[in-house]
Each structure stands twice: as structure tokens, then as C-alpha cells.
Amino acid sequence: MGALRQEAKASRVAVLAVLGCVLGLGVVWFLLTSIGGSGPAVSYHWDFRIVEPYLPVLLEGLGLTLELSIASIALGMALGLFVAMARLSSIAAVRAGTTLYVEVMRGTPPLIQLVWVYYALPVLTGIQLPAFESVVLAFTLNLGAFYGEAFRSGIQAIPQEQVEAGEILGLSYVQRMQYVVVPQAFRIVLPVLISISISLFKDTSLVSFLGVSDLLYQGHVVSDVTYRPLEIYTTVALLYFAIAFPITLIMRRYELHLHRHLAETK
Amino acid sequence: MESEVSDTPVVQVEGLSKSFGKSLVLNSVDVSVVRGETLVVIGPSGSGKSTLCRTVMGLERFSHGKISIEGRLFAECTNGKDLRLGSDHKRRRLAMGMVCQQYTLFPQLSVRHNVELGPAKVLHLSKRVVRERAEAVLTRVGLAEKMDSYPAHISGGQKQRAAIARELAMDRRLIMFDEVTSALDPELVHEVLQVMRELAEAGMTMLVVTHEMGFARNVANRVIFMDNGSIVESGSPARVFDHPEQERTKTFLEHLLG
Numbered sequence: 016m017g018a019l020r021q022e023a024k025a026s027r028v029a030v031l032a033v034l035g036c037v038l039g040l041g042v043v044w045f046l047l048t049s050i051g052g053s054g055p056a057v058s059y060h061w062d063f064r065i066v067e068p069y070l071p072v073l074l075e076g077l078g079l080t081l082e083l084s085i086a087s088i089a090l091g092m093a094l095g096l097f098v099a100m101a102r103l104s105s106i107a108a109v110r111a112g113t114t115l116y117v118e119v120m121r122g123t124p125p126l127i128q129l130v131w132v133y134y135a136l137p138v139l140t141g142i143q144l145p146a147f148e149s150v151v152l153a154f155t156l157n158l159g160a161f162y163g164e165a166f167r168s169g170i171q172a173i174p175q176e177q178v179e180a181g182e183i184l185g186l187s188y189v190q191r192m193q194y195v196v197v198p199q200a201f202r203i204v205l206p207v208l209i210s211i212s213i214s215l216f217k218d219t220s221l222v223s224f225l226g227v228s229d230l231l232y233q234g235h236v237v238s239d240v241t242y243r244p245l246e247i248y249t250t251v252a253l254l255y256f257a258i259a260f261p262i263t264l265i266m267r268r269y270e271l272h273l274h275r276h277l278a279e280t281k
Numbered sequence: 282m283e284s285e286v287s288d289t290p291v292v293q294v295e296g297l298s299k300s301f302g303k304s305l306v307l308n309s310v311d312v313s314v315v316r317g318e319t320l321v322v323i324g325p326s327g328s329g330k331s332t333l334c335r336t337v338m339g340l341e342r343f344s345h346g347k348i349s350i351e352g353r354l355f356a357e358c359t360n361g362k363d364l365r366l367g368s369d370h371k372r373r374r375l376a377m378g379m380v381c382q383q384y385t386l387f388p389q390l391s392v393r394h395n396v397e398l399g400p401a402k403v404l405h406l407s408k409r410v411v412r413e414r415a416e417a418v419l420t421r422v423g424l425a426e427k428m429d430s431y432p433a434h435i436s437g438g439q440k441q442r443a444a445i446a447r448e449l450a451m452d453r454r455l456i457m458f459d460e461v462t463s464a465l466d467p468e469l470v471h472e473v474l475q476v477m478r479e480l481a482e483a484g485m486t487m488l489v490v491t492h493e494m495g496f497a498r499n500v501a502n503r504v505i506f507m508d509n510g511s512i513v514e515s516g517s518p519a520r521v522f523d524h525p526e527q528e529r530t531k532t533f534l535e536h537l538l539g
Contacts, residue, residue, distance in 0.1 A: 276391075
């Protein structure tokens with residue numbers, strides 16, 4: 016249990032570090048807002064006071080970013096399960112087709128995928144999706160490939176003897192997935208799933224280039240109005256961080272919880 | 282080794298052949314195990330001993346032959362591809378159990394839950410019966426104090442005993458043991474062999490693949506020597522070990538026993 020206890024300790028340290036950071040940022044904010052307006056001979060005067068009236072707008076953008084992220088992650092994971100099973104299929108054509116899909120999604124820039132789905136879908140299928148649904152579709156397709164690969168590697172990491180033990184016991188395919196494969200595969204791939212999800216959360220900022228009013232888009236708007244891009248974009252970055260970092264910490268705790276019975280002690 | 286041995290074959294294998302690509306892994310094997318018998322299979326690696334167990338269990342396909350359980354057809358293949366299953370296949374399949382060499386227990390479940398899983402989800406027994414049964418079999422193999430431990434926190438020998446308990450909880454008519462002590466540290470082997478010996482003496486029908494010659498000599502009713510996918514020699518432990526008839530058997534025993 017030594018390694019796990021060190022991890023638990025490390026996560027406590029991390030929580031303290033976060034509080035320290037927040038406190039530190041608060042101090043910086045206070046200093047800058049009280050100083051703002053004058054200063055030494057630099058060509059840019061920091062003034063975080065101007066952010067305040069625009070905070071609600073930025074938070075609205077954050078709300079949309081969160082909606083986008085949650086929808087894409089949920090749908091992407093569901094798709095990923097099917098992708099993983101298709102990659103492990105006994106039918107060669109299914110495996111090949113899925114591999115092609117995965118490589119295309121991994122090998123092309125997400126922004127192009129977004130633009131492509133938004134503009135090409137109506138051209139190819141006659142269906143015109145509203146912007147929000149269109150980007151969720153694009154992200155879902157993209158994530159399906161990444162989550163699919165993660166699930167696939169998790170499933171393949173389980174020793175064959177484990178699945179056979181389930182067969183020997185008489186468990187059906189579904190029962191084997193439920194009691195043997197998924198519990199173990201999930202624990203193995205959770206860190207990867209988290210990093211894919213956090214990446215997506217930040218990649219949603221790409222939709223701002225399509226005119227979808229997410230956090231970054233609102234940041235552009237406010238920055239144009241105030242002529243203070245540094246303060247605005249710094250605030251935007253802090254808002255992304257304020258969501259991502261605590262989630263990382265929570266998931267790390269959850270990971271430790273899942274692994275509590277698994278550390279070898281003999 | 283005296284225990285009640287009747288004439289009814291629990292499992293009967295006739296003409297079992299299996300190819301893996303070009304090589305013949307099982308070459309028309311005929312073997313049967315009668316009720317209460319402990320049959321030990323010895324042989325060099327690659328001889329097909331494990332494959333035999335796995336094929337009878339249904340974990341591997343075979344190209345020719347017939348497997349019967351308690352006199353009724355279990356599975357048969359006559360043309361190299363189409364497998365014909367007997368009626369009530371699933372119930373007959375569940376009459377057989379197998380303990381493998383390693384990675385046998387599910388790591389995210391406690392020992393108790395590992396043993397309860399089959400009776401609960403496959404045999405659909407009531408919660409009370411499942412719990413009592415698990416406690417009974419785990420006590421029988423000497424793991425009464427480890428029921429709520431997790432596989433990562435018990436020794437290799439304890440893991441294998443738990444795996445045996447898992448099979449006992451399933452009411453098996455036959456349990457196969459595929460080199461269950463081969464991956465264990467030497468000092469842990471005895472406790473597992475002891476449980477197996479007690480099982481044999483209590484009348485369980487067993488097919489044991491092992492390198493443990495002491496066990497074979499003292500516990501087996503019959504020993505068969507396999508090599509290159511065929512049964513080369515078969516007989517009582519005393520006969521096979523002390524008076525082997527075939528050259529290959531003699532060579533193998535010499536290498537093994539030094």
C-alpha cells in the first residue's frame with residue numbers, strides 16, 4: 016500500500032498547492048487592481064478592474080463551453096465503446112473500416128473536422144444542423160476515435176486467463192463484460208480517459224472560430240470592446256483552469272479509490 | 282490410493298484431434314475418467330496436456346473426435362469444421378470445472394465475492410444459499426479468515442485454493458487442474474496439493490496435469506504420459522513410474538527425476 020499512501024499524500028499536497036495558487040492569484044489581483052492606471056515606464060498598464068463588468072458575459076460563454084464539453088464527452092464515450100468492440104471484431108472488414116475512421120480522426124486537425132462537419136454535412140446529406148449540434152457531432156466523431164482506442168487498449172490489457180476464468184464459470188458474454196472485462200479495463204484506462212476529456216474541454220475553444228459563443232468567443236468580443244486583450248485572455252485562461260484543475264484532482268482521488276484493493280502487498 | 286471408484290465415466294474422450302496450423306496438437310486422443318477417479322497427466326511441455334484440458338472444457342475448438350459427459354454427447358466433430366453440440370450442452374458444460382495456472386481470480390472482487398459470483402449469476406441460487414455455500418467451501422480449503430480479503434493481499438497458494446473453492450461452489454462433477462502449482466513459490470505448493478489430496482480422498486473426480494510426481498504417485502488412481510499430442514502410456518502410478526514400458530516414458534522420467 017506504500018505507493019498508494021504516497022499518492023494520497025501527494026493529492027493532499029496538490030490540494031494545498033491549489034489553495035496556495037488561488038490565494039496567490041487573489042493577492043496578485045488585489046495588487047494589480049489597486050495599482051492599475053499608473054505604473055513604471057512600461058508601455059502596457061495592467062488593469063484587471065476592467066474585467067469585472069464583463070465577467071457575466073464570460074461566464075455565459077463558460078456555460079456554453081461546459082454544455083458542449085459534457086455533451087461531446089458523453090456521446091463520444093458511448094461511441095468509443097462501439098469503436099473499441101468494432102476494432103476487436105472478428106470480421107476483417109469491420110476492423111479495417113474502423114481503423115480507417117480512427118486514423119482519419121487522429122491524423123487531421125480538429126478545427127478542420129469542425130469546419131468540415133459544419134459546411135460539408137449539409138452539402139453531402141442535405142441536413143443542416145444548427146451550429147451547436149454540428150460541433151457536438153464533430154467532437155463526438157473525433158472523441159469516439161480517441162476513447163475507442165483507449166477502451167480497446169484497456170480490454171486488450173486484461174489477461175486472456177481472466178476472460179477464460181469467466182467462461183469456465185459459465186458467465187455469458189454480457190456477464191463477462193460486466194463482471195470481468197469492464198471493471199478491470201475501466202480502472203486501467205481511467206487516466207487516459209481523463210486526459211482525453213480535459214483536452215476536449217480546452218479544444219472546445221476552437222468553436223469560437225465558427226462563431227459559436229463559447230468562452231473564448233466571448234473573450235474575443237470583450238477584448239475587442241475593451242481594447243485590453245491581456246487582461247481578458249488571462250481571465251479566460253484562468254476560467255478554463257479553474258474548471259480543469261479541480262476536476263483533475265477529483266478524478267485522481269477517484270482513481271485512488273478504485274485502486275484501493277488492487278495494490279499487491281505480498 | 283484407495284477411494285470409491287465406480288465404472289461410470291464422467292467424461293469420455295474419443296479420437297480427439299486438434300490441429301494448430303500445420304501441426305497436430307492432439308492426435309486422436311482416447312481417454313476417460315470414471316467417477317471418483319483421480320487421473321494424473323504427465324508429459325513434457327508442448328505434449329498437449331493443457332490443450333487436452335482446454336479442449337474438453339470448450340475453450341478450444343477441435344477438428345475431429347467426440348466428447349461425452351456422463352454417457353451423453355457433449356460435443357462432436359467429424360469433418361474438421363462443424364461442431365455438433367449435444368442437447369443440454371450448457372448444463373453438461375457446467376458439470377466440468379477447471380483451475381488454471383495463474384490469473385484465476387477476479388482482482389476487483391473479494392475472495393468471498395469471487396466464489397459467490399458463479400452460484401449467484403450462473404446457477405441463480407438464492408442469496409442465503411450463495412453466502413452459506415461460499416463460506417462452506419472457503420472454510421473447507423482453509424481460507425475462513427481470508428474471505429473478505431482481496432486477491433492482491435493474499436499469497437499465491439491462497440489464491441489457488443480460493444480458485445479451487447470457486448469450482449467447488451459450482452457443484453462440479455469433474456474438476457480439471459492445469460498445472461495449478463507450477464507458478465507458485467515452492468513453499469506454497471504443499472498447501473495447494475494438500476487441498477487437492479483431500480478432495481481426491483473425498484471422492485471428487487479429478488483430472489490433474491502436473492509436474493508434481495509425489496502427488497501423482499500418492500494420490501492418482503491412474504497416470505497417463507502424453508507426448509507430441511498422443512497418449513504414450515497409461516497405468517497405475519506404481520506401474521508407470523517404476524516399470525515404464527515405452528522408451529519415451531523412460532526418457533521423460535529420467536529427465537524429470539534425475
